[in-house]
Structures are given as C-alpha cells and as structure tokens.
Amino acid sequence: xxxxxVYLVEGEEPKLIMEAVDTVEPEDGGLRxxxxxxxxxxxxxxxxxxxxxxxxxxxxx
Amino acid sequence: xxxxxVYLVEGEEPKLIMEAVDTVEPEDGGLRxxxxxxxxxxxxxxxxxxxxxxxxxxxxx
Numbered sequence: 725x726x727x728x729x730v731y732l733v734e735g736e737e738p739k740l741i742m743e744a745v746d747t748v749e750p751e752d753g754g755l756r757x758x759x760x761x762x763x764x765x766x767x768x769x770x771x772x773x774x775x776x777x778x779x780x781x782x783x784x785x
Numbered sequence: 786x787x788x789x790x791v792y793l794v795e796g797e798e799p800k801l802i803m804e805a806v807d808t809v810e811p812e813d814g815g816l817r818x819x820x821x822x823x824x825x826x827x828x829x830x831x832x833x834x835x836x837x838x839x840x841x842x843x844x845x846x
Binding site for chain 2: 750
C-alpha cells in the first residue's frame with residue numbers, strides 16, 4: 725500500500741499529524757486528510773513537499 | 786515502491802506530466818518533480834490533491 729505519514733513542518737521538529745494517509749484534498753482554505761482506514765482530519769495547512777518512497781508528506785501553515 | 790504519476794488538472798482531462806515520481810519540492814513559485822530514476826522536471830504549478838493508493842498526484846496552475 726502506498727499510504728504516507730503526514731507531518732507539519734513548524735519549528736525544528738516535524739510534527740506527526742496523521743499516519744496511513746491515502747487522500748489529501750483542499751477544503752476551506754486547508755486540507756482534508758483521509759487515511760486508508762477511512763479516518764478523516766482537517767488541518768489548516770498547505771502541502772509543502774512530498775517524499776513518497778519514504779512515505780512522507782510535509783505540510784506547512 | 787510508492788512512486789506516483791503526476792497529472793496537471795486543467796480543462797476536462799487531467800494531463801500526465803511525469804510518471805514514477807518520488808519527490809515533489811517547492812521551487813521558484815513552482816514545483817520540482819524528481820522520479821525514482823532521478824529524472825527531474827520543473828513545472829509552474831501547485832499541488833492540488835493526492836490519491837496515494839491510486840498512485841496519483843494532481844497539480845493545478
């Protein structure tokens with residue numbers, strides 16, 4: 725499976741927001757994250773960068 | 786491997802920009818795409834959404 729972990733990059737340490745994310749969609753000036761288990765989370769942030777082979781998505785506010 | 790195909794969404798049909806992309810990084814108001822083979826491409830666009838289990842990254846201008 726090609727899910728990824730979503731991190732918010734703010735300050736020194738990236739902060740883990742959600743694991744096993746499948747879908748990232750824009751919504752209301754932020755992002756809706758949906759995991760492979762169907763869990764959803766909304767975060768007021770934008771996508772900064774992707775490193776898919778490492779299963780990482782980095783967000784910024 | 787968890788690479789993805791990058792599509793630009795403009796008009797009716799998403800247009801395939803690059804296959805087997807590993808890394809997407811912001812650069813000069815656009816994005817640098819780097820494939821698992823090391824190929825690189827710059828595109829003046831932003832990330833719109835992700836559907837990782839389907840191996841899709843959607844960009845918009």
